[in-house]
Amino acid sequence: MIRSRFIYAGNTPLASTITVEQGGPHVLVLKAGSFTTTGQAEIISRTPGTVEILEKRLREGWAEALPGGTFIRHWLPGADGKPQRSRTVTLGEDLRWELTPDDQWPKEAGVEVVVSEKGDCDLWLWTRLLDGIEERAEGAAPPGWHTEHTLVFAFVIPPKLPDLSMVDIDYLAVLSGSPPASGPTIQIGRA
Numbered sequence: 552m553i554r555s556r557f558i559y560a561g562n563t564p565l566a567s568t569i570t571v572e573q574g575g576p577h578v579l580v581l582k583a584g585s586f587t588t589t590g591q592a593e594i595i596s597r598t599p600g601t602v603e604i605l606e607k608r609l610r611e612g613w614a615e616a617l618p619g620g621t622f623i624r625h626w627l628p629g630a631d632g633k634p635q636r637s638r639t640v641t642l643g644e645d646l647r648w649e650l651t652p653d654d655q656w657p658k659e660a661g662v663e664v665v666v667s668e669k670g671d672c673d674l675w676l677w678t679r680l681l682d683g684i685e686e687r688a689e690g691a692a693p694p695g696w697h698t699e700h701t702l703v704f705a706f707v708i709p710p711k712l713p714d715l716s717m718v719d720i721d722y723l724a725v726l727s728g729s730p731p732a733s734g735p736t737i738q739i740g741r742a
Contacts, residue, residue, distance in 0.1 A: 552716060553579075555724035556704070562617060562624075562729075563589040564637040571703060571722040574647055576714045579703070581646040581674070586664050588672065588699040590637035591627040631668070638672035638699070640664060648676055652712040657681040662703035662722075665696040674702065681707065 553571055560566060568584030597605060597620070605623050608614040613634050614625045626634030650660055660678040667673070675692060692698045704721045712718065 552718075553720045553722070556721050557724050557726055559726050559728060559730050562594060562622075563592075564624075565589045565700075565725050566727070567702070567723060567725040569642060569702065569722075570724070571720065573715055576716075577649060577651050577712075579648045579650060579715065579720070581642060581648065581662070581702075583642045583644050585639050585641040586674075586700070586702060587639040588637050588664060588666065591629070591635035592624045593627060594622050595625050596622055633670075638666055638670065640672040640674055642674070646674075650678065650708060650715065652708045653680055653710055655682075655710055657710060658708040659705055660703075660708060661701065661705040663692060663698045664700040664702055665692045666699050667696050672699070 553573060555570070558565075564587050566585070566587040569586050570582045570584065572580045572582060574580035594617070595601060595605060595614075605614060605625075608625055609616065609623065614623045616623050626636050629635045650658070652658060658678055658680055660676075663675045663677070665673055665675045673696075675696070675698075700723065702723055704723070706718055706720050708715070708718060
């Protein structure tokens with residue numbers, strides 16, 4: 552069964568319109584859309600002591616103003632010394648992924664949003680046999696790339712599985728903003 556795991560973007564650029572459906576007994580379909588990563592940043596308040604440096608960082612492209620103008624998103628430097636801005640990968644058309652089960656061994660699969668050392672953003676669809684021989688660290692990206700986000704969480708396909716609908720497959724769905732407040736309400740002021 553395909554399920555979405557919801558997360559709120561909060562004040563980050565995180566966004567996704569990519570959904571996942573089953574397109575046949577052993578086929579997953581990633582529906583056309585886009586995924587925007589958070590990047591690596593800190594949120595800084597504009598105060599009298601920070602305005603000058605923040606304005607300089609905005610001009611240099613190391614920061615961007617958040618709605619309302621009170622805060623900015625300041626991109627942190629990566630290993631190459633460049634800002635680690637958010638990146639977007641776009642699927643212009645649906646992507647069909649054939650996941651035939653093995654006859655003897657379980658198979659693990661997942662989809663990661665990866666970013667290259669050059670700053671390119673892409674999707675990495677991976678599988679591995681759980682035969683005790685092949686090793687893979689969770690979230691490990693191909694050489695020259697690093698994982699920014701998981702799009703389809705790792706799941707296991709049992710040997711000879713007749714239909715993927717028998718397996719729980721979760722993908723990340725992003726809601727804008729923040730979750731509604733919960734818990735007790737405190738009233739301040741006179742009654």
